[in-house]
Amino acid sequence: MPSPKPLPLELSDQERRVLRGWSRRRTASVSLVLRSKIVLACAEGASNSHVAQMLGVSRETVRKWRAQFAAHRLEGLMDRPRSGAPRKITDEQVEAVIAKTLDQAPPKGDTHWSTRSMAQAAGMSQSAVSRIWRAFGLKPHIVQTWKLSSDPQFVDKVRDVVGIYLAPPENALVLAVDEKSQIQALDRTQPVLPLVPTVPARMTHDYVRHGTTSLFAALDIVSGSVIAQHYRRHRHQEFLRFLKLIDEAVPKHLDLHLILDNYATHKTEQVKKWLLRHPRFHLHFTPTSASWLNLVERWFAELTNHKLRRSTHRSIVELERDIRGWINEWNKEPKPFVWTKTADEILETLAAYCTRINDSGH
Known part of the structure; x- marks a missing residue:
């Protein structure tokens, strides 16, 4: 039919x-x-x-x-969405992995859990452990260092330095000053192989030292421009010479507020006497063990990442000339680093850190 x-x-x-x-x-x-x-x-x-x-x-x-x-x-x-394979790992197993990661010491005297050791302890695959750790932002293989300042004037110094950053004085120039010492002139033992498609640039792990230099730098926090000078040593004599260089470079009608760390060469009698004869200089010291408060450290990081880490030099003169060229290019289009956190926000964060330390039982 x-x-x-x-x-x-x-x-x-x-x-x-x-x-x-x-x-x-x-x-x-x-x-x-x-x-x-x-x-x-x-x-x-x-x-x-x-x-x-x-x-x-x-x-x-x-x-x-x-x-x-x-x-x-x-x-x-249209194709209907597929339900996919049924879930094999339960919420209880996920919770157990997280609890072990956070609260239990790894086996065999290891310092931290690995995906292999956790997989064996939890009775699941390494890929499953890896997915759980990624989902909850757990990275047992990474450790970050930190240090709390023991400076008795910590709070006052933080408020002083941060206040200068957020509200620079009128008719004044604020300079973040520090020295990057022991910059090594390094040359690789074999020529550097350039970048090619699918292969990164390559250089030997070993190198030949050709001496060291120290770079004194003063970062203008408003414009981002830098006053810098190389010296072969970093004693108070070199620091005084750098202060004189700053004095000559900055117009006389401007006061100078310098943000410095507590390095001994910044506080010698010779430096103090020179400052008394030059009253437009005002020094603001960061707390001990708090170099992160000095914005010039951020500029030093730029210098390291873009110039020093992968460059090669056969002499100190060549190194200093190369750094000077990089600084000249920086000063053609300077980029200021804008400070955003208030002193209260910094102190609240550190207070929370201290609370966590006290509650940890260590």
Whole structure:
């Protein structure tokens, strides 16, 4: 007995336009292109057998997608999202891994958990442990160093330095000053191999030393420009020479506020006597063990990352000339480092740190 003749499909102009677009789109899935062609052919009045023969598919396939479109229109041609494989790791197992990571010492006297040791302890795969650690931001293999200042005037010095950053005095220049000592002139034992596609630049791990130099730098916190000078040593004599250089470089009508660390050469009797004779100089000292408060350290990091870490030099003169060239280029388009945290925010963060330390039981 012949099967009943299927009802013809009627398409709106919008549906016809969308189906034609799908059937021609190169980025569409092969299945969506085929379903669109089936519906378009059926809408022209062709039978299921004729459409199947024309498109090289079975009559059952044509019947299925004709019915799907008739019932659900364009959405009926879309693939439904798949549920995926059932979850194998329970919430309790995830919680156990996190608890072990945070609270339990690793086995065999190790200093920290690895994915291998945790997988063995938790009875799951290393990849599962890795996914759990990533999801909760746990990195047992990484440790960061920190140190709390024991300076009895810590609070006062923080407020003084941060106050200068956030509200520089009028008719004055604020300079963050420090020395980067023991900069080594290093040359690799073999030529550096340049960057090529798929291969990074390469250099030997060993090197030849050709001496050291010290760089004294004063960073203008407003403009970002730098006054700098090389000296082969970093005693109070060199510091005094650098102060005189700053005095000559800055217009006389401006007061000078220098932010410094507590290095002994900054506080010798010779320095104090010179400062008494030059009253426009005002020194602001960061707390001990708090070099992060001196913005020039941020500039030294730029110098290290962009110039010193991967450069090679065969003499101190060559090193100093190279650094001077880099500083000259910096000063053509200086970039200030903007301080944003208030003294209260810094002190609140450190207070929370102290609370965590006291509560840790260590």
